[in-house]
Amino acid sequence: MNERLLVLVFLVLSLHSINIVAQTETNQPLTIILETLQERFGVQFNYASKLVDDVNIVAPDTSLDLQKSIAYLNSNINLSFVFVSDKIISVKRKKLRICGHLKDKDTGDVLPYVALQKGSEGIIADDQGYFEIDGLKEDDIIHIRHIGYKPLKREVRYFNTSECITLYLVPYQEKLAEVTVYDYLVRGIDKLDDGTVELDFDRFSILPGLVEDDVLFSIQALPGIQSIDETVSNINIRGGSHDQNLITWDGIKMYQSGHFFGLISMYNPHITQKVQLRKNGSSAAMTDGVSGTIAMETDEYLNTGLKGGIGINLIDANGSLDAPLGKKASLQVAARKSISDFVETPTYSQYFDRISQDTEIEQNTTAVTNSDIAFDFYDASFRLLYQPTEKDRFRINFIHTANEVIFNEVAQISGAEQARESNLEQTTIAAGINYRRNWNEKLRTQIEIYNTDYALKAKNANILLDQRFLQENKVSETGIRLKALNVLTPRMNWTSGYHFVETKVTNLDDVDDPRFLRLEGEVLRVHAIFTELGLSSKNSATQLTAGIRFNYLDDFKKQIWEPRLNFSHSFWEHFDLEVLGEFKHQSTSQVINFQNDFLGIEKRRWQLSNNESIPVITSKQGSVGLGFNKMGWLVNAVSFYKNVDGITTQSQGFQDRYEFVRTLGSYDAFGLDLLLRRQLGKNSIWLSYSFLDSEYFFAQLPETRFPSNFDITHALSIGTNYNIGGLLIAAGLNWRTGKPVTRPVSDNPIADGEINYADANNDRLNDYLRLDISGKYEFNWRENKTVQLGMAIWNVLDQDNTINSFYRPNMLGEAQEFQQSSLGITPNVSVRVIF
Structure with a gap:
């Protein structure tokens, strides 16, 4: 009996001990464990509540001291416990490390040199497809891209951080252009094998003079790209006028490019992720843009987490947000607005003085003064992505931009002061829908539909004559493009499709007293079919794309054939050769009827070809380029020739x-674009040089041949950027020969009351010189927040550059010269919080 009792007692005690151990080893909420340690050791844990929510762990043994208890927590959960002092312990999320091998899903072959990117930082996998990345957080997103494969996007939380994993990339049926030169100028500017230069703002570094990324100013750092008046509304690609550039935003053709009437881009860089610049050799699927194409794109991948940012600089306040809508959709929105309603900054004053030169805002008659001048601009845009299945993808875009200036004209009328308002509005509203379906591994189809509406409207009040002059210029365009891509073999693909564009342009001039009304409206419909064949060698060293586009202009019964060629070849390991060629046409152009139209601010108006006095503009161009890239050294030289026919004197300014002459002509341009860059780690220095010889031919003018108004013979820029931790610094010097100008005859400047001009464009303005600097500092602020501080000074030396000069006879019978100056020293600062 006693033995049985002893056995029973032993069993009860054993079960109780097991229960105690089991209870001890049960997971407990981390918050309770930290409270217990605080009481035991008299310390304080500092942490964000969301870090420890839902974190459970077996409590450290009560026999452990404080240091060993903290070591236990450090090694068992994904949090870092750091002693700020003897009594204060900071709790943060651990920086993680991931590694892995990349392989082809179908063949299992390793994929070398795959690009992996996190935010603005990126690495390249080695020749065995191996990669490793340190300093990550669980919610960081890794983008994995490789030519010929579907992009992969994965959060760090889904990696196995304790060991290297194998990731399989799925072959992609479309032959995409391959990056041949990374960091072509600075980080985030790459050169593709089809001659395209691509700016990726997710990886972008910094350029001199820019406090924030500016889409259209950034491309002007490249050779062959100039702005005759340092604006984004007058970009000249290899001697062409601005209206000869095709500008698109996610496939939507845009007829407006700038805010502040050209001094900053109207495209928000916080939603515009990539920009592709093509000077020549564009795809047969593209139309318009006889001088070049600037194609902007938003990010085409679904965002799995909420991110965005808000910022302010001395010109505008801005914000952006990218939010997932479930697992199959994400919405991206962005907006900017000028801050001139609230404060007039030195930067605003410089910009305003620049755009108002020789306009009715700056000067009026002696009896009239201008007052209550106000300027405003804003833009808003969104992009919705929806992927109902792995094979289908929808994209919807919308953008609305506006510029407005208002002022009162004040004068004494019949002994009393009276005022009448004048104003100028420039707006764009555009939307597009894109649907893409991958039918199988060899066939993909795509349909794009867009509509864009541009309007320029000015009301000019003449208070002395009690007269109102109304001017309007409107463009409304609808486009539909169907495209199919077939993979014939692993090294051969065929693209074909149909493109329809309907463009309507109206121009209105309306005077109320004496009554005058002129309304002109034109509509043009263009049907096009295109086909293109892409070939590549077995080792992808040689690429050839050849295509042709057939255009039928319905209203003119006109046919236009346009061949396109794009060839590239890499040889001797570090050299590459490119040969590009294209024929193109466009049916819209910008003209100036009178220099004081639209208050003299935005005097260019769009017009549509009528196939007679305003012909369809056509172009032919070809280029040959040679590049060398080794050990941080890059040398790239491209020679080109271009002929553009069908221009008018009105379109050349x-x-x-x-x-006031109305006649037709053409221009030839040939030249050289040269880039020399040296890269030292994250730092780089570059020299960019362009030579241009561009000449007009107008058969009906007394002088049939003379230099083009956009003939900048020599242009040179030298720049450098330097990276120190989170600080980026850039400086750049820009020099170019002056713009061609026509002077009066020196010994007889006036004849019959008019300017007696010498030979056209036989002289030049003084050389243009500008030094810019900029800096950007980035640091982490709180959890998952980054602060960017920026500073830039445009024209540090305050150089007085004359960008235009013209003559008018004055009251004394003399030829009076009027000069327009560039921006003087212009500082800007910015603050942006990214979350």
């Missing part, structure tokens, strides 16, 4: 004897 003459302000001399040909200002």
